[in-house]
Amino acid sequence: MPAVSVCLSPLLANIHDFTGKIAVVVDVLRATTTIITAFEYGVKSILPVDSIEVCRDFQLQGYIGAAEREGKKVKGFELGNSPFDYFNPCCAGKKIVFTTTNGTRTISTIKKADRIIFGAFVNLDVVAGFLNSLKKNIVIVCAGWEGEVNLEDTLFAGTLISKLRSSFLREGDAAVLAYNLYKQSGEDLLGFLEESTHVNRLKKLGLQKDINFCLELNKYEIIPELIDGEIIPVENIRNAII
Ligand code: MLT
DSSP, rough: EEEEEEOOOOGGGGGGGGOOEEEEETTEEEEEEHHHHHHHTTTEEEOOSSOHHHHHHHHHOEEEEEEEETEEEEEOOOOOOOGGGGOOOOTTEEEEEOOOOSSHHHHHOOOSSSEEEEEEEEEGGHHHHHHHHHOOOOEEEEBBBTBBBBBHHHHHHHHHHHHHHSSSSOOSSSHHHHHHHHHOOOHHHHHTTTTHHHHHHHHHHHOHHHHHHHTTSSSOOOOOETTTTTEESSSSHHHHHH
């Protein structure tokens, strides 16, 4: 029987065995929501990198540069980490190089996974359908904030677990904890997340609009996947879901 486990922070990734598993990277606020949205608006591929310096190098090679630190767009790059930055015809068909405080850095902590895909509330059902069809072991990897566990990614992990068929075992207390958090949450996600540190950080930056957007359910039928170091959308998603 396949199992689902949860890695609550990238700092815990080294104690997870990803071999042969599907890793689902989640950074609800905002990196994975933004990646999904970028593909909806026609971006060709996204190259995730860990540092501003490497991001700049690829920008000089012709990629569109997108960089965020501490919730803010980094000077000198065309784009930041707001999903609204990608509602932009200039990005269609283009290759983007992307670095964010936690989301993109989480990717490099995942070793030996069979596949690495990206989830957020905006693509929740399609990700759940895909995982239910694949019937493989899953690790949901939460980006958190600088090593700390965060509420929104843990809540997403629990919500995704609630959508998996009962044939999936919940492996480890982190999966039980995330699922129990989901059971407490109810429909008012924003209200439930009111004490989240990053919600409050984004609010102080005047980004309430981004928070609302990132908590919308099932806006898009897109699943980004990391292939040979670049993120592209899974093709023919509906055929991949049984
Ligand atoms: C991150 O990668 O830490 C976030 O996506 C931060 C943000 O909201 O820009």
